[in-house]
Amino acid sequence: MSEQRVERGSLTGNLWLSLWGLSVALIGQGALEVIELGGRWPLWLASVAPIILFLFGVSRDNLQWIIWYCLLLLFYFVSAVEDVFARPNNLVVVSGLVIIVLLFSVCTAYIRFRGRERRKAQAIEE
Numbered sequence: 119m120s121e122q123r124v125e126r127g128s129l130t131g132n133l134w135l136s137l138w139g140l141s142v143a144l145i146g147q148g149a150l151e152v153i154e155l156g157g158r159w160p161l162w163l164a165s166v167a168p169i170i171l172f173l174f175g176v177s178r179d180n181l182q183w184i185i186w187y188c189l190l191l192l193f194y195f196v197s198a199v200e201d202v203f204a205r206p207n208n209l210v211v212v213s214g215l216v217i218i219v220l221l222f223s224v225c226t227a228y229i230r231f232r233g234r235e236r237r238k239a240q241a242i243e244e
Contacts, residue, residue, distance in 0.1 A: 124235055124236050124239040126232070126235070127231075127235060129231055130228060130231050130232045130235060133224055133227055133228040133231065133232075134179075134228060136220075136224045137184075137221070137224050137225060137228055140217055140220055140221040140224060141169065141173055141176075141221065143217050144166075144169060144194075144214070144217045144218065144221060145166050145169060145170070147210060147213055147214045147217055148162060148165050148166045148169075148214070149162050149166075150210050151201075151210050151211065151214065152165065154208075154210055168190055169190070169194075172186065172187045172190055173187075175187070179232075181229055181232060181233060181236075184225055184228065184229055185229060187225060188222055188225045188226060188229075191221060191222045191225070192222070194218050195215070195218050195219070195222065198211070198214050198215040198218050199215065201214065201215075202215050
């Protein structure tokens with residue numbers, strides 16, 4: 119399937135904005151967690167570099183990149199669950215887990231509905 123420019127509908131537009139908002143929130147939460155633990159910015163950069171790398175691909179609205187981004191989020195989910203069990207009363211840690219779950223859900227919904235929009239546009243073209 120060739121890459122094509124298809125206008126986003128209202129649902130996928132809102133999901134797209136949520137995807138970006140939650141990604142920024144995850145990066146910010148990572149910064150708060152590193153600051154809380156007494157780390158410096160290189161540690162924060164190393165922890166969010168994979169997210170930033172994948173966001174370059176996501177910015178092109180490539181569904182394959184978003185699928186891989188979901189896989190990456192699963193690794194962050196495992197780490198967040200471990201952190202929640204280690205520090206269950208820490209609001210920053212719990213918020214990280216909530217952000218990751220929401221972000222994963224938004225990404226999978228976006229893939230589903232955006233794929234439908236693209237298939238519909240391709241069917242109309244043919």
